[in-house]
Amino acid sequence: MSIEKQLTAARQQLTGESLRSAGLRVKELSSWGSLIPAAGDAQRILESILLQHIGVPQSPSRLPLGIAEVRPWSNRLEIRFEQPDRVRAALEMLPYRERGQRAVHGTPGLWASTIDGNIEIAFARHPNAAVVALSCLDRSDLGPLLSAYESALATERRVPLWTVAPSALPPEKFGGRRKxxxxxxxxxxxxxxxxxxxxxxxxxFWDRLAGHASIRMTCETVDHGLDWHLEREVHPDFPLHDDRLVALLAEPVVGPGLLVDLNEHRCDDRRCVMEFTAPADRLEGWHGVLRLQSVPSDPALHTPPRPRHFTGLGESAYPSHGDSALSSSVAPGSIPSRSRRTETLSSESNQFQGRCFQLLAPRFSRDQWEMQSRAMEIGAAWALDGCSVLVVAHSFSFSPESRRLRYHNQLTWDTADRPTVTASPPWRKIRLVPGDGSLFMHKAFGSRKEVKSLIQEARAHLDWIIFVDCNEDLGMGPYIEESVDSHVIVVNDPGYEENLVTAEARNGVAEHREVPVGPAESAMAWRHQHLTGLPLDRVPISGLVLRQPANREKTQSLDFVHRVDAELKRFGTPVLARLPKGPTFALGASPTVLDDVDEDFRMAFRVACASFRPALEKSSPCLIPPPPDPWR
Structure with missing residues (x-):
């Protein structure tokens, strides 16, 4: 299965869209690091309030909350319900007030209208910032439903407040003192x-689980924010605990990427209770705990649907005999399995260790600020070849504590710190990979000893670790050379110079003069121009990975290029690979081969990255002397 088809199927299983619609939405994504776009600031609040009102269905349904399909965008969510009466609960979020009173009930500031038979709800002051569009499977006109709800309020001496169009509102007042x-x-x-x-x-995704009967969701205001309680009814013929459910909620690419608190897991024949929370690096909008309780349902009221597989978990078919064990995915709290190549090596030798190399870039170059993107590009190509790859980025300054203090004033009122769960292992998946490969990412903070421990842990479970760090004097201290096996430089390559241009005065006018140079001179000039700021006198470099710019127009003879490459190898910086030309993107926005790129470019990039992997497998760590003390 191709990458695009895999992502399309995985998204369709989450949203209920048609495969054609899901494929179009996948093509719209700028990155395939998450199949479902995150909601904007106003949109997520609107959806959270909507979920509170529709979370407890008044009648049983074969679909979760009676929803047949959702189509998410960053500032819009289209929801298609199974029946028109399911929409009635959503209308209770609209604002109104008692006649003769000023207190507003419902959600203040909302505006509702009927467009093409669908009900659209938005914030009146900012109608384009967040929209929820409600419709039905039979495409019936919901205008009479909204009018009937408005008439029902009028008979109860209540005044609807959602009918004023945004254009008729008075302008907002800014400045001055507010009550x-x-x-x-x-x-x-x-x-x-x-x-x-x-x-x-x-x-x-709920009705794809084994034994699904129904779900109900309620919320509760607590000190740290807002907790959600989800009750899931399961047919008695199926177990209450489902590892696939835990894996989906913990999946960061397909699912919401939550962490399960194993200390709060209580499971018996009558109920199964688990708690989930967001990782600690997620701050705004994640101050809540999801408490999931699975209970048996009445077998006379519910007929269990046929359980189906999840493409996002690496399944091609539902596990047989009702077994909830994952076919090829990773259960939360467990160590990701290595690729088949690694398992073979491990069976031959019980002391197998994954390989690790550090990626460097010339100082003050664009590649220096995009080293993490460069590492992800290489890691994605190797993952597509069946390897398990981890990209480790390191930062001293932007620690979780400094981020918490930085965003301390974004909550509406003072709250206690939310409950957090430590991820084990700490790295997280960043792309879906067809086949046996996998791609993970981790942002490391703190001392180099912690980074060393992390890399040693990853070596035991993954094929490759790409370490990304600054290339200053403190970038490779006494801890890093004990952890990495080799060092690789990634650099933008505009080509070799066959002539050096100088200027000389002739008849009082400065004129250009070209001086032909040989391969050795060209290699020395290129080395001094493009490898600035790198400690080449202390650190043995395994080689260079050259990136060809998309706008490069210079053509050179292959014989001259090979001769210059030989000179660079003599200088201790051999050329390992030349990556193919790719499209030009903004800073930090380069896609990987696991994103929406041309198939020819994907294949060429995979071949180029695979060409220098054997050279890195032969390298071994060595003791690097510390830099000289400038004060001595």
């Missing part, structure tokens, strides 16, 4: 709006 206002439902949902939005945008 303190009481907390509203928007303030209560803001701390954990991302959690609810992520679940609503993936609502259709």
């Amino acid at each position: 303190p206002r009481p907390l509203t439902i928007i303030d209560h949902h803001s701390p954990a709006a991302n959690l609810a939005s992520a679940l609503l945008r993936r609502i259709r």
